[in-house]
Amino acid sequence: MDNLPRVSANGNTGPVDAALVPRYAGAATFARLPRLDQVERTDVAVVGVPFDSGVSYRPGARFGGNHVREASRLLRPYNPALDASPFGNLQVADAGDMAVNPFSIHEAIETVQQNALDLTGGGARLLTLGGDHTIALPLLRAAAERAGTPVALLHFDAHLDTWDTYFGAEYTHGTPFRRAVEEGILDTDALSHVGTRGPLYGKKDLEEDRRFGFGIVTSSDVLRQGVDEVVAKLRERIGDRPLYISVDIDVLDPAHAPGTGTPEAGGLTSRELLEILRGLRGLNLVGADVVEVAPAYDHADITAVAASHVAYDLITLMGLSA
Numbered sequence: 413m414d415n416l417p418r419v420s421a422n423g424n425t426g427p428v429d430a431a432l433v434p435r436y437a438g439a440a441t442f443a444r445l446p447r448l449d450q451v452e453r454t455d456v457a458v459v460g461v462p463f464d465s466g467v468s469y470r471p472g473a474r475f476g477g478n479h480v481r482e483a484s485r486l487l488r489p490y491n492p493a494l495d496a497s498p499f500g501n502l503q504v505a506d507a508g509d510m511a512v513n514p515f516s517i518h519e520a521i522e523t524v525q526q527n528a529l530d531l532t533g534g535g536a537r538l539l540t541l542g543g544d545h546t547i548a549l550p551l552l553r554a555a556a557e558r559a560g561t562p563v564a565l566l567h568f569d570a571h572l573d574t575w576d577t578y579f580g581a582e583y584t585h586g587t588p589f590r591r592a593v594e595e596g597i598l599d600t601d602a603l604s605h606v607g608t609r610g611p612l613y614g615k616k617d618l619e620e621d622r623r624f625g626f627g628i629v630t631s632s633d634v635l636r637q638g639v640d641e642v643v644a645k646l647r648e649r650i651g652d653r654p655l656y657i658s659v660d661i662d663v664l665d666p667a668h669a670p671g672t673g674t675p676e677a678g679g680l681t682s683r684e685l686l687e688i689l690r691g692l693r694g695l696n697l698v699g700a701d702v703v704e705v706a707p708a709y710d711h712a713d714i715t716a717v718a719a720s721h722v723a724y725d726l727i728t729l730m731g732l733s734a
């Protein structure tokens with residue numbers, strides 16, 4: 413362990429104390445937490461996947477993880493919205509980045525799956541910072557293997573990501589959830605998209621998506637029904653199943669998340685997204701990701717700040733899980 417003063421509780425090594433070491437000093441780990449090699453056990457591992465070879469439009473999400481880590485320096489140890497101290501309830505550590513091959517999507521997918529299994533071997537849960545949405549497939553494979561059963565999926569995104577192929581390619585950022593359904597790793601009674609909007613290729617996209625078992629809460633549903641009604645519907649659909657949450661940051665309106673590769677107008681506010689997440693307290697959250705942060709299109713770290721808070725609330729939820 414380094415000799416930096418940390419905010420620690422319940423035997424868990426916490427973030428470097430911002431009252432004693434300026435929060436902008438030193439190399440960035442998520443929320444200034446210890447690295448994985450600095451702790452003896454881990455309840456939640458935060459890991460980056462610097463991979464964006466699966467994108468269909470603007471690249472750059474390979475730089476997302478470190479951009480979110482930099483923006484996460486301002487996170488504080490107590491989360492009043494959930495009345496919890498996530499880094500005191502759990503040992504959370506930053507596992508660094510997976511060494512994924514940028515020239516072979518197939519090999520990258522294998523690496524993500526294997527690294528996810530390695531990191532969760534001792535019972536830790538994973539919070540992954542993307543990377544493009546392709547990586548959700550191997551992360552779901554690992555989550556289902558660890559859960560020993562297909563998992564429920566709550567998918568926040570402007571897009572369905574249940575398309576079939578692009579240029580004949582099966583593994584892209586627009587196709588992970590179709591592949592996951594085909595592979596039988598998702599519990600098809602408990603699949604939800606939230607925040608969906610924008611033009612599609614055709615009505616067939618929605619028909620196929622429904623056939624796979626997905627329920628959709630569109631971005632306008634969130635506006636018209638409100639957060640509480642949406643949360644109640646999601647909770648009912650998920651029940652006590654092992655749950656994986658995948659957050660494509662483009663679920664947010666481009667005003668709240670400009671730094672992403674396939675932006676769509678009319679999205680959620682960061683407040684709406686955080687409020688929905690906070691309504692999920694007590695569910696059996698087994699893993700989560702925040703993907704598609706592309707710093708080259710970000711301004712004033714707007715997207716990275718939102719993503720870091722989403723990751724923080726997801727970790728808090730892991731500490732409040734059933």
Ligand SMILES: N=C(N)NCCCC(=O)O
Nearest residue numbers: 468545571573585586674
């Ligand atoms: N951002 C994600 N994950 N998918 C977007 C795919 C949109 C498209 O190329 O049609």
Ligand SMILES: [Zn+2]
Nearest residue numbers: 570571660662
């Ligand atoms: Zn998307």
Ligand SMILES: [Zn+2]
Nearest residue numbers: 545569573660
């Ligand atoms: Zn997506």
